[in-house]
Amino acid sequence: MSDDLHITSLVVHATPARCTAVGAAIAGIELAEVHGTDASGKLVVTLEAPSAAAILDQIAHIQHLDGVIGLAMVYQHVESLESLNMEIPHADHTT
Secondary structure: OOOEEEEEEEEEEEOHHHHHHHHHHHHOOOOEEEEEEOOOOEEEEEEEEOOHHHHHHHHHHHHOOOOEEEEEEEEEEEEEHHHHOOOOOOOOOOO
């Protein structure tokens, strides 16, 4: 198992008639989330996975969904699971 978490955001462009179905299919992908859609067929999506290869597999799956015209990766970030589990102390701002 990987000690990293890969986070990617995408804009997916689907045909307007298939936008709802594409959104539902993406929501069914493990660790994928649709954050918004619009009537023109654009969907804002985030993906999480333990490796870059797994992110690419998710992207390939989305690209082959019926109704998907294309997609653009907007953001990619890798963070160690150890750092994600560290508690961040609160600064006391009582002045």
